Amino acid sequence: MIIDCHGHYTTAPKELEEWRNRQIAGLKDPARAPKASELRISDEELRESIETNQLKKMRERGSDLTIFSPRASFMAHHIGDFNTSAAWAAICNELCARVAGLFPDHFIGAAMLPQSPGVDPRTSIPELEKCVRQYGFVAINLNPDPSGGHWREPPLSDRHWYPIYEKMVELDVPAMIHVSTSCNACFHTTGAHYLNADTTAFMQCLTADLFKDFPTLRFVIPHGGGAVPYHWGRFRGLAQELKKPLLNDHLLHNIFFDTCVYHQPGIDLLTRVIPVDNILFASEMIGAVRGIDPETGFHYDDTRRYIEAAPGLSAADRARICEGNARRVYPRLDAALKARGR
Amino acid sequence: MIIDCHGHYTTAPKELEEWRNRQIAGLKDPARAPKASELRISDEELRESIETNQLKKMRERGSDLTIFSPRASFMAHHIGDFNTSAAWAAICNELCARVAGLFPDHFIGAAMLPQSPGVDPRTSIPELEKCVRQYGFVAINLNPDPSGGHWREPPLSDRHWYPIYEKMVELDVPAMIHVSTSCNACFHTTGAHYLNADTTAFMQCLTADLFKDFPTLRFVIPHGGGAVPYHWGRFRGLAQELKKPLLNDHLLHNIFFDTCVYHQPGIDLLTRVIPVDNILFASEMIGAVRGIDPETGFHYDDTRRYIEAAPGLSAADRARICEGNARRVYPRLDAALKARGR
Numbered sequence: 001m002i003i004d005c006h007g008h009y010t011t012a013p014k015e016l017e018e019w020r021n022r023q024i025a026g027l028k029d030p031a032r033a034p035k036a037s038e039l040r041i042s043d044e045e046l047r048e049s050i051e052t053n054q055l056k057k058m059r060e061r062g063s064d065l066t067i068f069s070p071r072a073s074f075m076a077h078h079i080g081d082f083n084t085s086a087a088w089a090a091i092c093n094e095l096c097a098r099v100a101g102l103f104p105d106h107f108i109g110a111a112m113l114p115q116s117p118g119v120d121p122r123t124s125i126p127e128l129e130k131c132v133r134q135y136g137f138v139a140i141n142l143n144p145d146p147s148g149g150h151w152r153e154p155p156l157s158d159r160h161w162y163p164i165y166e167k168m169v170e171l172d173v174p175a176m177i178h179v180s181t182s183c184n185a186c187f188h189t190t191g192a193h194y195l196n197a198d199t200t201a202f203m204q205c206l207t208a209d210l211f212k213d214f215p216t217l218r219f220v221i222p223h224g225g226g227a228v229p230y231h232w233g234r235f236r237g238l239a240q241e242l243k244k245p246l247l248n249d250h251l252l253h254n255i256f257f258d259t260c261v262y263h264q265p266g267i268d269l270l271t272r273v274i275p276v277d278n279i280l281f282a283s284e285m286i287g288a289v290r291g292i293d294p295e296t297g298f299h300y301d302d303t304r305r306y307i308e309a310a311p312g313l314s315a316a317d318r319a320r321i322c323e324g325n326a327r328r329v330y331p332r333l334d335a336a337l338k339a340r341g342r
Numbered sequence: 343m344i345i346d347c348h349g350h351y352t353t354a355p356k357e358l359e360e361w362r363n364r365q366i367a368g369l370k371d372p373a374r375a376p377k378a379s380e381l382r383i384s385d386e387e388l389r390e391s392i393e394t395n396q397l398k399k400m401r402e403r404g405s406d407l408t409i410f411s412p413r414a415s416f417m418a419h420h421i422g423d424f425n426t427s428a429a430w431a432a433i434c435n436e437l438c439a440r441v442a443g444l445f446p447d448h449f450i451g452a453a454m455l456p457q458s459p460g461v462d463p464r465t466s467i468p469e470l471e472k473c474v475r476q477y478g479f480v481a482i483n484l485n486p487d488p489s490g491g492h493w494r495e496p497p498l499s500d501r502h503w504y505p506i507y508e509k510m511v512e513l514d515v516p517a518m519i520h521v522s523t524s525c526n527a528c529f530h531t532t533g534a535h536y537l538n539a540d541t542t543a544f545m546q547c548l549t550a551d552l553f554k555d556f557p558t559l560r561f562v563i564p565h566g567g568g569a570v571p572y573h574w575g576r577f578r579g580l581a582q583e584l585k586k587p588l589l590n591d592h593l594l595h596n597i598f599f600d601t602c603v604y605h606q607p608g609i610d611l612l613t614r615v616i617p618v619d620n621i622l623f624a625s626e627m628i629g630a631v632r633g634i635d636p637e638t639g640f641h642y643d644d645t646r647r648y649i650e651a652a653p654g655l656s657a658a659d660r661a662r663i664c665e666g667n668a669r670r671v672y673p674r675l676d677a678a679l680k681a682r683g684r
Contacts, residue, residue: 013682023379032589043650048450056532070456084438091344094378109486144528148414149493150492150493151491151492151526151528152405153528154527154528155528181644184493185496185497186486186487186493186496186497186542186546187542187545188546188548188549188580189543189575190576190580191541191548191577191580192538192541192545192546192559193548193571194536194602195538195568195573196534196538196541196542196569199533199534199537199538199541199569200528200529200534200538203529203530203533203534204528204530206530206533207530207533213490223576224572226537226569227537227538227541227568227569227572229572230566230571230603230608230611231537231565231566231603231604231607232605232607233603233604233606233607233608233631233635233642234532234533234565234603234605234630234631234642235533235637236603236605236635236637236642237604237630237631237632237633237642238532238533238630238631239632240633241631241632254398261572261573261575262573262575262579263573263575263576263577263578263615264572264575265379265574265611265615266573268611269572269606269607269608269611271608272607273605273607286581288576288579289575289576289579289580289581289583290579290583291579291583293575293578293579294582295578296423297656298578300575300578300579302472327631
């Protein structure tokens with residue numbers, strides 16, 4: 001079984017974006033603000049948006065199940081205030097829940113949180129609980145920079161974030177650390193901000209002792225860990241200089257990297273440097289890079305090919321990367337699968 | 343001949359830091375502000391600080407010549423105003439010029455600029471010209487984020503920076519794109535801010551057409567290019583999506599990566615993915631990562647070992663990485679070497 005731990009609903013029907021545009025317009029002119037109930041998308045529309053896109057590609061590429069969350073770049077937590085994000089997150093999460101309900105063999109949800117710059121993360125807990133308890137979601141996406149490229153919140157190791165971590169531990173769900181659109185002109189969203197955030201999050205954990213306070217807390221760092229595996233020697237050396245334990249002991253019980261690295265040499269490095277138990281199969285398909293690589297003739301984001309071709313991985317290693325690790329890191333996913341006899 | 347294109351004067355006598363501390367204190371209390379002439383460091387002190395550190399290691403590791411600039415993390419352009427940076431840059435550059443004068447076979451200068459947040463980069467030109475014309479420096483370090491982790495200047499592709507580029511082209515000197523200390527608590531200086539800046543700078547160039555305006559402008563992106571080579575497929579795919587030419591045509595006539603990647607798998611990836619002509623040997627020794635790697639028994643920053651061991655490089659490739667490319671990218675270095683019969 002192949003579990004893709006990183007999928008976003010990037011192909012939602014256009015009504016969703018139209019609703020969001022009206023919501024944004026309503027920030028200046030409250031008369032234009034839409035109600036949640038004004039968004040109407042039928043099951044048929046949802047089904048089509050998935051069957052002709054994600055599910056089609058999953059079938060072509062041989063993956064079985066995707067952990068599915070709202071479109072990352074559309075979270076845009078920097079827009080409006082808490083109420084703006086709360087209404088938007090509720091709508092986006094509900095759509096993912098409906099997709100998971102329509103395709104229970106192929107999709108299971110992960111929650112976007114209603115974060116907002118400068119707002120206590122505790123305010124995200126009701127939405128988080130609803131998604132896990134009511135919708136059966138198995139993870140959350142946590143944005144370390146709701147300002148959208150200005151980085152004004154405290155580091156992930158700060159007590160500011162602890163209420164979220166306490167709830168994650170209680171519910172036994174991991175967080176993918178995932179930023180959203182950059183509104184800082186210096187940072188291209190998918191070419192700089194995403195990768196920078198991955199590196200930044202890892203280093204925030206490295207310099208701190210967060211996992212002493214939360215030994216069972218689990219973070220998935222997407223996009224192959226940003227710059228981290230490529231600079232693994234640098235990070236090992238920095239940990240040493242800071243008198244931290246070896247990275248395997250200090251961070252790798254709690255931090256995992258996905259395989260959203262869009263060429264063979266990158267995946268070869270990832271699988272050479274990072275222990276197999278810390279690598280989770282993922283593609284973020286129909287995401288940042290949708291084209292066909294002229295050097296291979298296949299889609300850049302068809303990452304399963306790279307895992308298959310990576311030297312030095314045994315069949316058992318591949319099974320852990322593609323399934324076993326996800327069942328361990330996302331226990332609610334494992335439970336849901338077992339409940340369905342899988 | 344082995345040319346290390348990335349060395350900073352991290353071992354300057356302590357009088358330098360003391361002067362800087364007085365300068366910073368003087369920002370609040372002008373009575374405490376020191377004059378430049380109050381910094382007195384003898385040739386003997388300079389000689390000792392180099393012979394027992396950089397030069398000792400260069401001899402041990404077999405490198406011959408280092409392109410030497412003021413300590414990157416001490417540039418701290420965010421402190422004070424233009425006058426603060428101007429006085430500080432002049433002092434730091436002069437020390438590097440004196441080191442190059444004392445050890446002309448082993449060191450040649452690269453200039454720190456007196457950048458300051460929100461200040462027109464044109465103000466850096468007099469110091470730049472002095473360093474190149476008077477001190478014989480062969481390059482500059484350009485800080486794309488003088489705010490120190492808040493990223494408030496325009497991207498490198500913006501006309502804001504063009505006066506610097508015009509002068510670089512006129513003088514035929516490349517710029518290493520190098521940030522300084524982060525004063526944003528989210529970003530660890532050497533573990534996140536440096537690598538993020540490398541990735542950010544590359545993506546700023548990718549989305550723009552800067553090198554159409556300046557076909558001979560040359561940027562060296564340090565620290566192995568941040569996350570870029572590891573995600574080369576992502577960047578190729580993003581360029582494709584943005585209807586840009588292939589990266590080799592779009593950027594690789596103008597952008598070069600150094601080898602400050604502190605483990606074998608990272609250098610193996612760099613040399614597998616990036617054309618040999620775009621890789622410049624460097625170690626940034628006695629810099630961010632000074633320890634000994636317990637996995638190898640050698641210093642993390644002894645990067646020449648990784649170049650020697652990288653598979654798929656011929657002797658001719660290694661010669662280009664270690665010498666030929668530097669002579670091409672830094673023509674004033676080549677001229678200085680030839681003038682000395684090297």
